[in-house]
Amino acid sequence: MISKHHPRYESIKVRERLVDGHKKGITVLEGLIAHGRGEAFDYLLGEKTTGPASNAIRASAALLVLAECPVISVNGNTAVLCPQGLVELAEVCNAKLEVNLFYRSDRRARKIEETLIEHGADRVYGVSPTEVIDGIASERRMVDKEGIFKSDVVLVALEDGDRTEALVKQGKKVIAVDLNPLSRTARYATVTVVDNVIRAVPELVKEVRRLKNAQERGGRDGGDLSSDLEMMVSAFDNQKNLGESLEVMCRNIFKEYSFSEE
Ligand code: PTJ
Numbered sequence: 001m002i003s004k005h006h007p008r009y010e011s012i013k014v015r016e017r018l019v020d021g022h023k024k025g026i027t028v029l030e031g032l033i034a035h036g037r038g039e040a041f042d043y044l045l046g047e048k049t050t051g052p053a054s055n056a057i058r059a060s061a062a063l064l065v066l067a068e069c070p071v072i073s074v075n076g077n078t079a080v081l082c083p084q085g086l087v088e089l090a091e092v093c094n095a096k097l098e099v100n101l102f103y104r105s106d107r108r109a110r111k112i113e114e115t116l117i118e119h120g121a122d123r124v125y126g127v128s129p130t131e132v133i134d135g136i137a138s139e140r141r142m143v144d145k146e147g148i149f150k151s152d153v154v155l156v157a158l159e160d161g162d163r164t165e166a167l168v169k170q171g172k173k174v175i176a177v178d179l180n181p182l183s184r185t186a187r188y189a190t191v192t193v194v195d196n197v198i199r200a201v202p203e204l205v206k207e208v209r210r211l212k213n214a215q216e217r218g219g220r221d222g223g224d225l226s227s228d229l230e231m232m233v234s235a236f237d238n239q240k241n242l243g244e245s246l247e248v249m250c251r252n253i254f255k256e257y258s259f260s261e262e
Contacts, residue, residue, distance in 0.1 A: 011039065014081070014198065021080030026111050028103045031077045034158055041179035042196050044249040049203060052244035053195040059236035060155070060175040060191045061207035062229040065215065067153035067173075070095035071125070075102065077158045078197055079112040083119040085201035090121065092208045095155070098126035098147040102160060104139035135166035156185070157197040164188040177201075181242040181249075192238055194245035 002012050018035055021027035049057075064070050072086055072095050079086075079099075090097045097116055099109045106127075113124040125147035133141050133148070140163045143149045154167055157177035161184025167174050168188055176189035177197045186192040193200045215225045 017080055018077065021076065024111065025108060026115060027076040027080050030103065035077060038179040038196065044252055046252050049195050049199050050245060050248045052241050052248065053193055053200065056191055056193040056241055057200060057203050057207055059233055060193055061204055061211055062232045063153050063173055063175060063191060064093040064095065064208055065211045066226065066229050066233070069151045070153040071098050071147050071151040073098055073100045073148065073154055073156045074112060074116065075100060075158060076108060076112065079115050081198050082201045083115050085205060087116060087120045088205050089201055089208065092205055092212065096147050097121050097124050098144050099124060100126055100140055100143065100148065102138050102140055104142065133166050133170065135169060136163050159185045161185045161188055181245040186242055189238065191236060192242060194242065
């Protein structure tokens with residue numbers, strides 16, 4: 001039993017959730033390693049949502065509101081880290097939830113479906129995928145005909161670069177949540193939120209709600225918010241934003257360094 005007074009209590013609890021997810025057959029062991037890599041980057045970010053991440057969250061929310069067929073891709077880690085938030089996000093932006101796994105097995109896909117349904121999802125796609133996305137070497141290439149296959153915007157988190165690249169090549173817009181601003185996923189995505197998925201998803205829900213409310217008010221007043229949202233998306237420069245996240249990390253390193261020199 002970990003004391004709530006332990007300075008790393010929250011972080012330890014998150015690890016325990018992933019270990020528990022592994023015992024239940026949801027998370028793979030490799031997912032625990034991936035989480036450890038994420039933790040290191042999160043440490044450098046100061047374990048909070050930074051200014052650049054907030055800007056990326058705003059652009060992502062605009063993309064989701066503008067989308068005609070948005071899909072939220074769920075893997076073993078995200079199913080354990082933020083199932084409630086993913087279901088809420090799908091609800092607020094009329095998105096579909098689709099299981100998509102690197103280490104795919106039917107059993108895992110069904111377990112993740114079960115988890116999402118327990119958290120309030122009506123329907124989960126990708127459990128029996130029939131379509132293939134070209135250019136992906138892993139099981140991630142298998143997608144649902146009614147989900148990622150026909151989507152225009154896909155949100156991915158803890159992802160590997162080749163799928164992001166392949167989805168973008170297919171003309172889809174990809175929103176990536178990735179703590180590593182140097183990853184291939186981060187560089188290939190349309191919008192990358194360099195933040196922990198645990199913090200980013202609730203922020204996205206808030207932002208989509210805010211935009212939807214503004215859209216409704218605009219509608220009543222005869223205004224159209226779509227062109228503002230389109231401008232917001234086209235003004236977003238992903239490479240520049242990634243550079244800003246890296247700068248935050250570098251500043252934090254130097255702050256720590258000068259602190260230890262005192
Ligand atoms: O559940 P599966 O079978 O689909 O497998 C999922 C894993 C995570 C094993 C698979 O996608 C994988 O190997 O991912 P990678 O290539 O290790 O990439 C994970 C990326 O997510 C890395 O850039 C990490 O820094 C980042 N990351 C780790 N934890 C988080 C994170 N990003 C956001 N939030 C996190 N909590």
